[in-house]
Amino acid sequence: HMNAQALALTLETGIAHYWSRSRNTLWKKGETSGNFQHVVEMLTDCDQDALWLRVKVLGHDATCHTGRRSCFYRTVGLIDGKGTLADDGSKPLFDAENTYRKPSA
Secondary structure (H helix, E strand, O other): OOOHHHHHHHHHHOEOEEEEOOOOEEEEOOOOOOOEEEEEEEEEOOOOOOEEEEEEEEOOOOOOOOOOOOOOOEEEEEEOOEEEEEEOOOOOOOOHHHHOOOOOO
16 A cells, blocks of 8 residues: 555655554655566546556565565456355565564564
């Protein structure tokens, strides 16, 4: 999610910033994983209420916290009127568990 503050920082720095609704805080993509998103192009839709970012990923070339290249690694289907969910087979590019592990107290 990108709120006004995240958008302003993204435009100012050229690195994607987002607003975490679950943590209620601003964050720079890559500050923990090292997988920064350098903004190459930014587009908005006809209503100007959605943004599309084309980025160059610096680091492991992974943008998802699972370690995968993209957060969109599951396919949704329909079989006999029921929704299905399947993994596309892509493998993580880095060990997300160790990358995001909180230090022991």
